[in-house]
Amino acid sequence: MTTTNERDLYYARRLAEMIRCKTVSRKEGFEPEEFLKLRRVIGTLFPLVTEKAERTILGEDAYLYKLPGKDPGRNVLLMSHHDVVEATGSWQEAPFAGVIRGGKLWGRGTVDTKTPLFAEFSALEELLLEGFEFPVNVYLFSSHNEEYSGDGALLAHDYFIGHRRARKGPLHRPAYRRASAGPRGTCRCAQDAGHAHGRLHDGGRREKALHPPAAPRGARYV
Numbered sequence: 001m002t003t004t005n006e007r008d009l010y011y012a013r014r015l016a017e018m019i020r021c022k023t024v025s026r027k028e029g030f031e032p033e034e035f036l037k038l039r040r041v042i043g044t045l046f047p048l049v050t051e052k053a054e055r056t057i058l059g060e061d062a063y064l065y066k067l068p069g070k071d072p073g074r075n076v077l078l079m080s081h082h083d084v085v086e087a088t089g090s091w092q093e094a095p096f097a098g099v100i101r102g103g104k105l106w107g108r109g110t111v112d113t114k115t116p117l118f119a120e121f122s123a124l125e126e127l128l129l130e131g132f133e134f135p136v137n138v139y140l141f142s143s144h145n146e147e148y149s150g151d152g153a154l155l156a157h158d159y160f161i162g163h164r165r166a167r168k169g170p171l172h173r174p175a176y177r178r179a180s181a182g183p184r185g186t187c188r189c190a191q192d193a194g195h196a197h198g199r200l201h202d203g204g205r206r207e208k209a210l211h212p213p214a215a216p217r218g219a220r221y222v
Contacts, residue, residue, distance in 0.1 A: 016098030025083035081146035
């Protein structure tokens with residue numbers, strides 16, 4: 001992340017507090033200390049979201065925030081994840097120090113993917129600060145184990161399916177397409193409610209097919 005002016009520096013300093021939380025997810029087991037630290041940091045950085053949103057913790061540490069809107073039958077979902085992979089190899093700065101140097105914020109998670117999560121929280125916080133009234137329900141979901149295809153997103157899926165059925169409303173299954181680019185290459189995905197696939201290109205050096213994990217016992221894709 002590159003900082004170019006005082007506003008950028010303001011955001012970089014705030015984001016650095018999230019980077020300093022070593023939220024490494026491991027398939028072998030959940031280690032809660034740094035994840036709980038990040039929860040506290042989010043509460044401090046975004047007090048209005050923390051105060052006004054309904055927060056549900058799914059599983060070990062997947063977040064689901066809900067800001068009610070004027071029309072309770074319509075919804076918007078923002079998505080991210082707050083876990084990172086272990087910082088192996090050589091780093092110019094300590095990967096969890098959140099150092100700002102040379103106009104850049106250095107650290108594990110600055111790209112994948114605490115910056116998008118920070119941006120989502122920041123947008124909601126600033127809208128609330130302005131007194132904005134959301135026309136529809138706004139949800140923010142963040143998984144704690146995306147890096148090893150854990151159950152966080154599936155738990156959110158089951159949550160929404162359960163709430164939809166409890167209201168006896170229709171289950172909408174819109175298809176969507178998304179293309180995104182980043183410094184490590186580009187990722188193109190196409191997804192609908194029953195299938196997902198994509199290809200990851202890393203500067204022409206590797207290509208990997210991406211598929212959704214198998215549904216755990218008691219869960220299913222619909």
